[in-house]
Amino acid sequence: MTTTDRKAREPSEASAESGTGALARTRAALRAAASALLGYAAVRALGIAALVLCDGRGTRHGLRRLAVMWDARWYTDIAAHGYAGTPAVPGPYGAYQPYAFFPLYPKAVAAVRWVLPVSVHTAALLVAWAAGLAAAWGVFALAGRLYGRRAGVVAAVLWGVVPYAVIESMAYSESLFTALAVWALYATVTRRWLWAGTLCALAGLTRPTGIALVGAIGVAALCAAVRGGPTAGGGRWRPVTAMLLAPLGFFGYLAWVGAREGRWDGYFRVQEAWQSHLDFGLSTWETVRNLLTHAEPVWLTDLVVLVTLVAGVLLFAVSVRERQALPLLLFSAAVLFLALGDAAYFSSRARFLLPAVGLLFPLASGLARVRTTGVLVMVLGAGALCSAVYGAHVLLVYPYSP
Secondary structure (H helix, E strand, O other): OOHHHHHHHHHHHHHHHEEEHEEEHHHHHHHHOOOHHHHHHHHHHHHHHHHHHOOOOOOOHHHHHHOOOOOOHHHHHHHHHHHOOOOOOOEHHHEEOOHOOOOOHHHHHHHHHHHHHOOOHHHHHHHHHHHHHHHHHHHHHHHHHOOOHHHHHHHHHOOOOOOOOOHHHHHOHHHHHHHHHHHHHHHHHHHHHHHHHHHHHHOOOOOOOOOHHHHHHHHHHHHHHHHHHHHOOOOOOHHHHHHHOOOOHHHHHHHHHHHHHHOOOOOHHHHHHHHHOEOOOHHHHHHHEEEEEEOOOOOOOHHHHHHHHHHHHHHHHHHHHHOOHHHHHHHHHHHHHHHHHHOOOHHHHHHHOOHHHHHHHHHHHHHHHOOOOOHHHHHHHHHHHHHHHHHHHHHOOOOOOO
């Protein structure tokens, strides 16, 4: 072989070796996460089974509920007909418009429909369930890196048994957003800045909570850029690029809606139909005060949301005391602020907290210290059973959107 031939082959051989190495690393990471993924899949399967059994009209009808109730109908309509083909719906505070729902999840559903011969409802569930597994994998990877492998497994299962984990099995965008957010945070913690910025931009196209991730990653990237040198993951340009990439999805969608509505604040005007705006906790305080001081009966869901919010605040305080990684603290703080400070209906607040997986890490770390595997399985199993029954209650008994 001549020197010229050798030089011509070297790039392709190096590329092949690099691809093989990346595939091998992915397989190894998947094997390491197997326990977490199996545990998460098991507890979510239990949740779906509880819904089907309580519904009593067969598996197909129970699964359809997951794909058509509340916001799921908006997402599937957008996936099937686009924004222009999804009509507005009259409401008490204005017309409900599809522009309130960010585009990445319905676009992913439409893509699956294009590839597979399935209905839009089946495609919506497939995307949500796959995203849930990807999110659980990310939770395992991030918690495992910060607290150890056992804590990573526990954290992934805990995310599948939180009170509103039923949302993770619905045709909602929370699972996809959480998957993108947690892997973006993992990339930030491991200083893979270009991945962090790209994933954050995609998360910003998924849910309005993307602004919380933009802030967390932006501040972390700014700190790394100011420090510079090797600690910034190859100098200043990578974190600076992440800072520039991170907000593109969120602000890009807001700009698009503004252009469609003919005003710069078009997205926020659309949200007014849901009475969703920032009031810095006033409506939350009024609702909590009414729950605690009025004698009339209250829904179980209101009490569960209240307990979830209080637990979120307490777990955040523990996270600060344990000096959790800065990006996680910033993201958890921002998500908590949005959940407590938004004027939207009270029952949605617990759902807003689903992506704040860092709040679960202190609890996962504590449970991971339980060395008797049987006891740990019993605790997580009891949590899974309670979550499954409560999820069925939310979808079958509670008359309002979670």
